Structures are given as C-alpha cells and as structure tokens.
Amino acid sequence: MFVLFVFVLVLATGCSSDNTSESDGRWNHKEGFVVAKENGRVLVVRDRVDNIEAPLNEILEDASPNAIWLSVDKKGFDVVSVGDQVSINIHNGAIDQSYPAQASADVIKK
Template sequence: MSKIMMWLFVLLAWVAGPPLPDRAADERWDVKEGYVVAKEDGRVLAVRDKVPDRHTPLNRILEEVMPNAIWLTVSPADYHAVEIRDHIGISIPNGAINQSYPAQAAADVKKLNSP
C-alpha cells in the first residue's frame, strides 16, 4: 500500500509541475516604457505589458498586472497625443513616484513605435 501511495504522490507532483514563475518577482519594472490602458482628467494609466484584449475591464487589468501600473499626470499636449493601447515612453523628470497602487507620478510621455 505504501508503494502505491508513493507512486500516486510522484504522479501528482509530475502532473502538477512546478509553479509558474511570477514575472513581477523576477524583475522590477523600470517605468520607462509602458502601455496606456486608460485616460481621465489629464492623466494616463500605464501598465508594464500590453493587454491582449481591449475589452478587458479596467479593474481586471489592474488585478492581473499588479504591481505594474502607474497613473501619470501629463501635459495637455501629451494627454491628447496618446491613445488607449499605445506603447509609450515615460520620463519622470523629478523621479518622484507615489507608491500607492496604482502608483502615481507627474511625467512626460511620448508615443513609441510598437515592437
């Protein structure tokens, strides 16, 4: 009986496999590039990686990308120059980032060519 239990345990461990790596734990987001997922009141919400489905609700996006999201207060020109889903370059002139979630900062943004 103990051999059967041992083999059952080995089989379950093999089927389950190792846990999936958490990208956020592997490396920190440098907040120099991102993707726009929302715009409101002179701010753009940027996340680290492109969101595959444009119809995903914002609260679900924020749950999935945690902690890699930041609200950026931008100039009116920058606000109007970028659209949701754009790949953007981010410059935070004073380097100050409020570490709430999503994080917050004043920034300059520019639209980048998609990779």
C-alpha cells in the first residue's frame, strides 16, 4: 500500500506545472514584439508578426489573448520601433486583464 501511495505522489508531483511558466501556453509578459505605438504607449504581442503591415485588428485577432498595451516613459517610447523585439518589466506586476491587457512598464529593445 505504501509503495502505491509513493508512486501516486511522485506521479502527481511530476505532472504538476508552474502557472507562471510558458509551459502551459500562458504568456509571462517578459518579452514580446512591438506591433503599434501611440500616445506614450506601445502594443506588444507574444510572438513575431509575419505581416506587420496588416490592419491592427487582424494582428490582435491572431495574437489573442497574448497582447498588451504598455504605458512607457518617453525614453522607452522613443527607443523602440514597430517590429522590434523587447524585454518587458511591468511595474509592480499589475496588469489590467482587458483585451488587449494594459500595464505600465519599462521596455528595452533586444
């Protein structure tokens, strides 16, 4: 009986996943690609966009649910361009869960 209990415990532990990782398909908002810029904000999606010239609504539809508007300081806004890969540091980890999501962050061009 003890061996069966240990086996089930090991199996359950091995099958569990960390919800903060991308192993379950969730985006961790640590990096992404800029697809739009406006009024001190940049729109970032998880994966590179093949056709960056596509209408924004199509890009957002394809990226769903992995898109976020980031309010950034002037330096961050001026440094990045549409198409750039960026690292993201969200202030206080606070994300508004609308779609696209929204947060204040620092972005660094990769």
